Amino acid sequence: MAERVKKRSAKAGLPPGTLMHVGTRRVGETRVHIMDYDEGGVREKAPAKLDDCAPFRDTESVTWIDIEGLQDIPLLEGLGQCYGLHPLILEDILNTDQRPKTDDMEGYIYVVLKMLDFDPRTLEVVSEQVSLIFGRRYVISLQEGREGDLFEPLRERIRSGKGRLRRLGPDYLAYSLLDTIIDHYFAIMEKFAERIEALEDELVSDPGPETLHQIHRLKREMIFLRKAAWPLREVINTLEKSESELIRPATKLFLRDLYDHAIHIVDSIETHREMLSGMLDIYLSSVSNRMNQVMKVLTIIATIFMPLTFLAGVYGMNFRHMPEIPWRWSYPLFWLIIVAAAAAMVRYFKKKNWL
Numbered sequence: 001m002a003e004r005v006k007k008r009s010a011k012a013g014l015p016p017g018t019l020m021h022v023g024t025r026r027v028g029e030t031r032v033h034i035m036d037y038d039e040g041g042v043r044e045k046a047p048a049k050l051d052d053c054a055p056f057r058d059t060e061s062v063t064w065i066d067i068e069g070l071q072d073i074p075l076l077e078g079l080g081q082c083y084g085l086h087p088l089i090l091e092d093i094l095n096t097d098q099r100p101k102t103d104d105m106e107g108y109i110y111v112v113l114k115m116l117d118f119d120p121r122t123l124e125v126v127s128e129q130v131s132l133i134f135g136r137r138y139v140i141s142l143q144e145g146r147e148g149d150l151f152e153p154l155r156e157r158i159r160s161g162k163g164r165l166r167r168l169g170p171d172y173l174a175y176s177l178l179d180t181i182i183d184h185y186f187a188i189m190e191k192f193a194e195r196i197e198a199l200e201d202e203l204v205s206d207p208g209p210e211t212l213h214q215i216h217r218l219k220r221e222m223i224f225l226r227k228a229a230w231p232l233r234e235v236i237n238t239l240e241k242s243e244s245e246l247i248r249p250a251t252k253l254f255l256r257d258l259y260d261h262a263i264h265i266v267d268s269i270e271t272h273r274e275m276l277s278g279m280l281d282i283y284l285s286s287v288s289n290r291m292n293q294v295m296k297v298l299t300i301i302a303t304i305f306m307p308l309t310f311l312a313g314v315y316g317m318n319f320r321h322m323p324e325i326p327w328r329w330s331y332p333l334f335w336l337i338i339v340a341a342a343a344a345m346v347r348y349f350k351k352k353n354w355l
Contacts, residue, residue, distance in 0.1 A: 029069065029072075030067060030068065030069035030070070030071065030072035030075055030145075031046075031047055031067070031068040031069060031145070032046075032047060032048040032049065032050070032052070032053070032065065032066070032067050032075075033045075033046040033047070033048060033065075033066040033067075033068075034046065034048045034052060034053065034056065034063065034064070034065055034066075035063070035064045035066075035155065035158060036056050036059065036061050036062070036063045036064075037061060037062055037064075037158055037165075037166055038060070038061040038062065038166065039166050039167055042158055042159055042161075042166075043061075044159075050075050050078045050079060050082070053065055053079065053082055054082055056138070057082060057083065057138070058137075059137060060137065061137070062137060062138070062139070062169060062170050062173060063137060063138040063139070063170075064138070064139045064140075064141070064158075064170075064173060065079075065138065065139070065140045065141070066140075066141045066143070066151065067079075067140070067141070067142045067143065068143045068144075068145040068149075069143075069144070069145040070093065070094055070096065070142060070143075070144055070145075073094070076090055076093065076094070076142075077090070079140070083108070083133070083135070083138070083140065084107060084108075085108070085133065086105060089103070089105065089110050089133070092110070092112060092131070093112075093131045093142050096129040096144055097129075098112045098129060099231055100112060100113040100114060100228070100231040100232055100234075100235050101231065101234075101235060102235045102238050102239055104242060104244050107135055107136075108133055108134060108135040108246070109133070109134055109135075109174075109239070109242070109244060109246055109247070110131070110132070110133050111131070111132040111133075111174070111178070111235060111239070112129065112130070112131045112132075113129075113130060113132075113178070113181060113228075113231075113232060113235060114127050114128070114129060114130070114228040115127070115128045115129070115130045115143070115150060115181050115184070116128075116184065116185060116188055116225070116228060117150075117184070117188070118187075118188050118191050123195075123217070124221060125188060125221055125224055125225060127224070127228060128143060128144045128145075129143075129144055130142070130143050130144075130177075130181060132174055132177055132178070134170045134171060134173070134174040134246065135170065135246065136170070136246065137169075137170060138170055139170045139173045139174050139177070141177060150180060150181065150184060151177065151180060153180070154176055154177065154180055168250075168251070169248065169251075170246075171246055171247045171248055171251045172250075172251050172254070175251055175254050175255060175258065178236070178258060179254075179258055179261075182232065182258060182261050182262060182265070183261070185229060185265045186261075186264075186265065188225070189265065189268045189269070189272075192218070192221070192222075192225075192272060193268075193272070195214075195218065196218065196272060196275055196276065196279075199211065199214055199215065199218070199279065200279065203279055203282055203283060203286070207283050207286050207287070211283060212280075212283055215276055215279055215280050215283060218272075218276050219273070219276050219277075219280075222269060222272055222273045222276060223273075225269050226266075226269050226270075226273070229262070229265050229266055229269055230266055230269075232262040232265070232266075233259065233262045233263060233266060236255055236258050236259045236262050237259055239252075239255050240252050240255040240256055240259060296354070300349055300354065303345065304342055304345050304346065307341050307345075308338050308341060308342060311334070311337065311338060311341075312338075315334060
């Protein structure tokens, strides 16, 4: 099971703005990747160091600084000094259990959200916090670090010069990063839809204890997804309605479309949650009906054998004077009565549709 509890107890009592990494160490060493581009070309440096970031601070081109790994606190402190980032923003970046939000600071905008992926080995959603900071000519993305890079297709688009990325500013690059993250939510929802559909077939055909276990696991995953996706609407809506000069009107049109995507994701999550709740009720009803069928069969068997047991008990008594005992046909007659009584009761149960 993926570790999802981020312990903040070590920060108890420390003053605001104290930099301390809260979360799981995802990568061995912090990696820095710099892309500086305009319509004329792309300048790229990877791996890069903090000193390589300073020359791009005041350029007219757009600079994208991507950092993977948040455990190098001196690097983040130096980045904050270079780009004038508030200590509270740096503290939020290092606290990897942040709720998705956006802050409009003086000279830049800060956005934090969850990047999600599906682990096929554990069949669970893996979460990674991503922080975005964009100003007039730069975008800084900070990831916890994981296997694979969701932003690599975006880098390829910048290198190739296709589309509008190289022509537009850092606000459009920030939108593209958000769009890449949110589009990946749809891929995860498709995987969950497939699992729910397979679980529905199993629920109808032959539900068992493992079915109940899977339903509870999926409900837990849906709660986790809802926690990550629900605040996205507020984040994107705030960016769309922002009066900051850092977000141009043309980019707000794309943010409006991104807001629709976030609404779609939240609606899908709610639909899947309702389906899973209904499946849990169906499972419990199915188990109850199965138990009722078993009890019904046992009750019918007991009812059929009740008069037979009575007859066997009567003629099993050791009294000397029982008039039927000396008869020659007593034993065959006894079995005839037994079979007739059982057949009559079975016919009666079938007539009442109890069998």
